[in-house]
Amino acid sequence: MFTISKPTSEQELNDYFHFRWLWLRKQWGFPEGSEKDEYETVSEHRVVLNPSGQIVACGRIHLNTSEEAQIRHIAVDSKYRRKGVGQLILTALEAVARDLGAQRAVTNSRETSMSFFAACGFQIEKEAPAELGKLKRKHMFKLLVDNNVLVLHPQWCKELQDTWHEKIPITEHMGIKLYQYTESTIETRASLNKNINLHGSMFAGSIFSQATLTGWGMIFLQLKQKGLQGEIVLGDGDIHYHKPITMRPRAVCNIESVKARFDLLKSNKKCPIELTVDIHDEDTAVASFNGKYWVIPPKAS
Numbered sequence: 001m002f003t004i005s006k007p008t009s010e011q012e013l014n015d016y017f018h019f020r021w022l023w024l025r026k027q028w029g030f031p032e033g034s035e036k037d038e039y040e041t042v043s044e045h046r047v048v049l050n051p052s053g054q055i056v057a058c059g060r061i062h063l064n065t066s067e068e069a070q071i072r073h074i075a076v077d078s079k080y081r082r083k084g085v086g087q088l089i090l091t092a093l094e095a096v097a098r099d100l101g102a103q104r105a106v107t108n109s110r111e112t113s114m115s116f117f118a119a120c121g122f123q124i125e126k127e128a129p130a131e132l133g134k135l136k137r138k139h140m141f142k143l144l145v146d147n148n149v150l151v152l153h154p155q156w157c158k159e160l161q162d163t164w165h166e167k168i169p170i171t172e173h174m175g176i177k178l179y180q181y182t183e184s185t186i187e188t189r190a191s192l193n194k195n196i197n198l199h200g201s202m203f204a205g206s207i208f209s210q211a212t213l214t215g216w217g218m219i220f221l222q223l224k225q226k227g228l229q230g231e232i233v234l235g236d237g238d239i240h241y242h243k244p245i246t247m248r249p250r251a252v253c254n255i256e257s258v259k260a261r262f263d264l265l266k267s268n269k270k271c272p273i274e275l276t277v278d279i280h281d282e283d284t285a286v287a288s289f290n291g292k293y294w295v296i297p298p299k300a301s
Contacts, residue, residue, distance in 0.1 A: 002085065003049045004092045016047055017053045023075035035073070042191065045095045048089050056080045064106070066172055069097035069144075070108040090120055094210070098144050099189045099248055101175035105144055108137045116125050117142075135213050156224045157181055160217055163298060168213065176210055183225065183255070185258040186218045190249040201244035208239050209212040211277040211289035214251040218258065219273055219293055230295035235272075243286040251289075262295075271295040 021035040039062050048057035059074040071093050076086045097105050106125075108116050114124070122140040131136070161178050164171040175191025188210060195206035212234055219232050220222040257276035264271045272294055279287035 001232055005047050005049050007045055016058055019277055020075055021074055026108045036158055046092045057085045059089045061093045061095050067103045069102035069105050071105055073229050092186050101177045102194055103144055106141045109140050152181055153177055160220050178211055186253050188251045192249055204212050204250055207279055207287055210251045211279055212237055214277045215255050215275050215291040218253040230265055230297050233294050236292040239289040241287045243291055245281040245286055247282045251277050253277045267298050268297045
């Protein structure tokens with residue numbers, strides 16, 4: 001059985017870089033160290049380990065923009081090629097890209113690996129600079145679409161995401177994305193990489209911000225659902241932290257927790273709303289947010 005791992009210790013990183021050099025640089029006569037570049041510290045690194053704990057494949061990913069992730073340095077031990085290991089590391093990197101909020105992945109592929117990337121859903125977009133001064137490459141891309149995600153009313157959801165980015169810029173900097181909406185449930189996800197503290201976990205302030213915005217988003221979509229309008233403001237928020245987030249930040253708000261007097265808006269009165277947002281690290285509950293919001297009716301023109 002193969003396992004995906006993130007190298008973190010000094011020894012694990014040394015083994016990872018040595019493997020990368022061994023399969024991507026050594027045969028071309030480049031010394032150890034040449035496999036590294038200026039993006040190492042801002043990248044996510046992954047390896048595939050065999051049952052003995054030995055590295056048999058590796059790869060790296062980093063963000064070019066908030067919407068685009070670049071995959072680089074995929075290498076597979078020659079003894080493990082054509083056994084699905086390459087697809088295993090690529091799938092792991094694509095999962096990281098989605099978690100970072102990227103909507104598409106790109107890679108500069110050598111001629112020898114173009115068929116592999118094409119089989120994994122990548123398309124050639126344009127010529128890419130030669131690697132090592134002599135290896136021809138093509139710039140390839142793949143749209144990252146999760147077919148298992150249910151998003152009802154996609155036009156409203158896009159409007160919500162655009163509103164966050166335009167009026168609340170912190171959402172883009174934090175990598176907060178609307179992940180799922182089913183009329184009764186809203187789920188957002190954030191990039192841990194963009195909100196990580198020196199302890200390797202998510203900033204408490206970032207957790208609070210994600211929870212607040214998730215509640216705000218639920219109200220936004222409920223107003224759309226009911227054909228109502230108004231300005232949403234946070235009146236008060238209280239959060240209880242139970243555990244740190246070290247993997248995937250998820251915030252979920254269920255309609256059952258929403259207590260609102262939406263009928264007041266029809267009378268041009270302020271609408272008070274209380275709701276609860278549960279914060280998860282993957283599937284583990286780590287925090288609970290109780291928010292009190294107001295919806296201010298639009299001024300008559």
